Amino acid sequence: MTGHATGPDRRGHSKANFSRVDSVGGAILISTWAVDRFGYPLGKLISQSMSMTSLISSKFAALTAYTKEHPKKAAFALLSLLFLYRKLRSQARKSVNGKVVLITGGGSGLGRNLALRFAGLGARVVLWDLNEQALHAVGTEIAAAKGYCWTFSCDVTNRAMVYATAERVFREVGKVDILINNAGIVSGDWITDIPESKVERTFHVNVISHFWTIKAFLPEMLKANSGHIVTIASAAGLGGAAKLTDYCASKFAAVGLDESLRVELERRGYDGVKTTCICPYYINTGMFDGVVTRFAWLLPILSEDYASKRILESILTNRAYLVMPRLLYLIPLLRFLLPTTLFDAVSNILGTNHSMDRFKGRNVVPPLTGPLPASAGGAPAPNALPAGRTGHH
Numbered sequence: 104m105t106g107h108a109t110g111p112d113r114r115g116h117s118k119a120n121f122s123r124v125d126s127v128g129g130a131i132l133i134s135t136w137a138v139d140r141f142g143y144p145l146g147k148l149i150s151q152s153m154s155m156t157s158l159i160s161s162k163f164a165a166l167t168a169y170t171k172e173h174p175k176k177a178a179f180a181l182l183s184l185l186f187l188y189r190k191l192r193s194q195a196r197k198s199v200n201g202k203v204v205l206i207t208g209g210g211s212g213l214g215r216n217l218a219l220r221f222a223g224l225g226a227r228v229v230l231w232d233l234n235e236q237a238l239h240a241v242g243t244e245i246a247a248a249k250g251y252c253w254t255f256s257c258d259v260t261n262r263a264m265v266y267a268t269a270e271r272v273f274r275e276v277g278k279v280d281i282l283i284n285n286a287g288i289v290s291g292d293w294i295t296d297i298p299e300s301k302v303e304r305t306f307h308v309n310v311i312s313h314f315w316t317i318k319a320f321l322p323e324m325l326k327a328n329s330g331h332i333v334t335i336a337s338a339a340g341l342g343g344a345a346k347l348t349d350y351c352a353s354k355f356a357a358v359g360l361d362e363s364l365r366v367e368l369e370r371r372g373y374d375g376v377k378t379t380c381i382c383p384y385y386i387n388t389g390m391f392d393g394v395v396t397r398f399a400w401l402l403p404i405l406s407e408d409y410a411s412k413r414i415l416e417s418i419l420t421n422r423a424y425l426v427m428p429r430l431l432y433l434i435p436l437l438r439f440l441l442p443t444t445l446f447d448a449v450s451n452i453l454g455t456n457h458s459m460d461r462f463k464g465r466n467v468v469p470p471l472t473g474p475l476p477a478s479a480g481g482a483p484a485p486n487a488l489p490a491g492r493t494g495h496h
């Protein structure tokens with residue numbers, strides 16, 4: 104069966120022919136061995152699955168017959184099951200009453216919406232933002248609704264400021280139970296046209312700052328083996344798109360940070376500290392003003408209320424991931440299943456690479472303070488709000 108290493112044989116077969124004969128022989132041998140080794144268990148598995156399928160279909164037929172005979176009883180049973188399911192699901196939600204929830208970028212959009220929702224559930228909400236006016240407005244809104252809220256002016260890219268403000272939070276409010284890394288910015292231009300400083304800034308706000316806030320608040324969570332770190336990433340952290348190079352890259356990094364953190368916590372045995380990674384498509388908060396979607400029925404621009412409601416729900420139920428709309432759960436799967444040209448063609452058909460063509464975004468550029476080099480120290484942010492909080496009851 105085995106061929107010689109060099110030259111044609113007596114019958115004039117070349118080495119290549121010998122190799123083919125070898126391969127066929129080898130394949131037959133391996134197949135014989137595989138059938139011998141796995142054939143029986145495989146056959147058993149197939150026969151078991153077949154008997155299970157026939158059992159399920161006979162039960163299903165019996166159920167259909169019963170439903171036809173007793174429609175009222177069947178409807179009642181179905182409603183009871185639904186009720187039970189909803190009850191169990193709502194019981195699985197954790198309570199945030201009296202818990203400290205810190206949201207970065209809490210002055211507008213998702214951050215503001217989530218702050219109002221958490222405050223409505225009795226949480227003690229701590230908001231960080233660069234935009235003091237916006238912070239003040241949200242604090243006042245929460246106070247008017249008799250919620251608890253502390254606001255701190257803080258540039259999350261400024262490491263020293265993050266640590267100093269975290270100290271103030273510990274002193275003035277207490278240990279943070281849920282940290283929501285939400286502050287984010289976008290450039291929205293061709294890579295050749297984005298100023299270098301803006302690329303750096305995007306990374307600092309969208310992901311590097313997460314390290315500073317996690318380092319500030321995770322140790323206390325670990326001590327109690329209780330807490331929750333939420334990463335507001337994006338669908339842009341699952342797949343790339345034109346005119347979003349720095350944004351997508353920073354969001355991919357945020358998704359990677361969340362996943363590594365989750366497995367690190369598991370590995371270290373901190374089962375009481377949860378993580379949630381949020382990956383939404385465009386939301387109408389104003390951050391992505393001007394973007395368009397080609398097939399709104401398939402890939403809708405989400406409403407801020409809908410997105411915030413689902414984010415809240417996923418945090419309360421300790422979900423590891425939330426991707427909105429659901430279709431986008433397919434991105435990671437399709438990227439490696441489909442040939443790249445086909446994957447890119449699907450993105451083009453869906454219009455994602457043209458979605459930023461008329462992007463305007465927010466015209467307000469918040470004042471910058473950081474990032475400062477490690478040795479620079481840095482002072483806590485000047486806080487326009489008395490005692491760094493509003494609506495304190």
Ligand SMILES: NC(=O)c1ccc[n+]([C@@H]2O[C@H](COP(=O)([O-])OP(=O)(O)OC[C@H]3O[C@@H](n4cnc5c(N)ncnc54)[C@H](O)[C@@H]3O)[C@@H](O)[C@H]2O)c1
Nearest residue numbers: 208210211212213233258259285286287337385386388390
């Ligand atoms: N809007 C969308 O379409 C969309 C889609 C997917 C993901 N996201 C993500 O959701 C998060 C919230 O976005 P949004 O739509 O509510 O945007 P937004 O612009 O309404 O809110 C972002 C907030 O972050 C604050 N911020 C910016 N830089 C900061 C800094 N250095 N320090 C502190 N605060 C800072 C801003 O002042 C603003 O209040 C972002 O991380 C964003 O990337 C948004």
